[in-house]
Amino acid sequence: MYFVLLYYKYVEIKDPKEFRDAHFTLCERLGLKGRIIISKEGINGTVEGLKENTSEYVAAMLADSRFADMDFKESTGTGSLFPKLTVKVRSEIVTLGTGTVSGEFKKGKYVEPDELQKWYDDGRDFVVVDMRNDYEQAVGHFENSVLMPVGNFKEIPSVINQFADLKDKTVVSVCTGGVRCEKATGFLIDKGFTDVHQLHGGMVRYLEKHPGKKFKGSLYVFDGRVVVNYDSPDQHTVIGTCNQCGTASEKYINCNNIECHKHVISCDVCISDGGFCSNTCKNSSEKAIQKSSTLQITPQTTP
Numbered sequence: 001m002y003f004v005l006l007y008y009k010y011v012e013i014k015d016p017k018e019f020r021d022a023h024f025t026l027c028e029r030l031g032l033k034g035r036i037i038i039s040k041e042g043i044n045g046t047v048e049g050l051k052e053n054t055s056e057y058v059a060a061m062l063a064d065s066r067f068a069d070m071d072f073k074e075s076t077g078t079g080s081l082f083p084k085l086t087v088k089v090r091s092e093i094v095t096l097g098t099g100t101v102s103g104e105f106k107k108g109k110y111v112e113p114d115e116l117q118k119w120y121d122d123g124r125d126f127v128v129v130d131m132r133n134d135y136e137q138a139v140g141h142f143e144n145s146v147l148m149p150v151g152n153f154k155e156i157p158s159v160i161n162q163f164a165d166l167k168d169k170t171v172v173s174v175c176t177g178g179v180r181c182e183k184a185t186g187f188l189i190d191k192g193f194t195d196v197h198q199l200h201g202g203m204v205r206y207l208e209k210h211p212g213k214k215f216k217g218s219l220y221v222f223d224g225r226v227v228v229n230y231d232s233p234d235q236h237t238v239i240g241t242c243n244q245c246g247t248a249s250e251k252y253i254n255c256n257n258i259e260c261h262k263h264v265i266s267c268d269v270c271i272s273d274g275g276f277c278s279n280t281c282k283n284s285s286e287k288a289i290q291k292s293s294t295l296q297i298t299p300q301t302t303p
Contacts, residue, residue, distance in 0.1 A: 002077035003054045004034075004223065006204060007061075008044040008093060008179035009070045010101060016040055016089045024087040030057055033082040035222070037093045041100045043067070044093035044179050046223060047085075048077040073177060073204045081224035094179050097154045098187055108185030108196035111172055113206040116199060120214050126170040126197075129163075131156065131184045132220070135263050139227055139240040139250050140217025142174065153180050160191055170195045176219065178202040211235065218250050226252050242267035243277045257281035 013019050020038045027047065034047030047057070061067045092100055119126055128145035130137055137147045146163065150156055171193055173181035178201055185196045199206060203219055212235035218227040227250050229236060238248045243264035253266045255277035264277045276282040
């Protein structure tokens with residue numbers, strides 16, 4: 001049986017290149033596939049492998065004092081969610097563009113999934129701020145949350161001034177597994193936000209404990225599954241809509257217009273109709289095909 005591990009830890013790694021090489025050797029020996037980012041500020045990874053191998057990997061990581069308290073989120077895999085193993089050294093384990101942080105960097109207070117649900121149940125005054133990309137938000141998010149209008153995490157610094165009215169509110173930063181919302185809390189504090197929290201373990205941990213509650217839709221994941229649904233069919237609400245026609249859907253495509261290739265939700269009908277993100281792209285692509293089919297090649301003449 002295959003399992004997927006999602007994990008991260010902000011901790012000092014003095015020689016990322018040396019650590020990367022040894023880590024790649026470990027993962028390759030265990031037959032793991034996935035994506036791992038190594039930086040001076042820590043590690044961020046998602047890997048898939050056979051149960052006995054992911055268990056050995058977890059044990060090896062926890063035996064290292066730097067990662068002894070690292071939270072591994074485990075889910076069922078298929079054995080084919082990643083095409084290969086990549087372990088890369090980057091300047092940040094998730095790119096915000098504000099510089100590398102230290103293991104003890106300034107950040108918000110953790111709020112546990114059970115505590116957040118209690119806040120909802122008690123009617124506490126707080127605001128959930130979704131730090132994920134817009135295409136992730138489109139298929140699922142917390143009720144009444146503030147959705148950061150970004151296509152990439154590193155764009156948050158350029159839009160944060162739009163949310164100055166939240167500076168004196170109780171803010172809960174959220175993302176898939178915690179790595180982005182943790183770094184974002186430090187950025188919010190630097191920008192003058194006064195009561196900043198982070199959902200500990202991210203949406204994954206909340207959904208494991210409270211499916212069908214305040215998170216609506218499905219969770220976008222960066223592997224072959226694309227979306228994961230935690231609640232039961234009778235509880236589930238599809239909030240995603242086809243980017244082209246507006247029909248309810250949770251299927252993603254990359255627009256078939258080669259000049260666009262935007263990653264969007266599409267319905268079965270629009271997928272079968274060519275797989276475009278919009279009528280504009282569909283019409284543009286059809287015109288390009290028509291133009292190509294009517295082009296005539298003029299034979300060259302010999303001088």
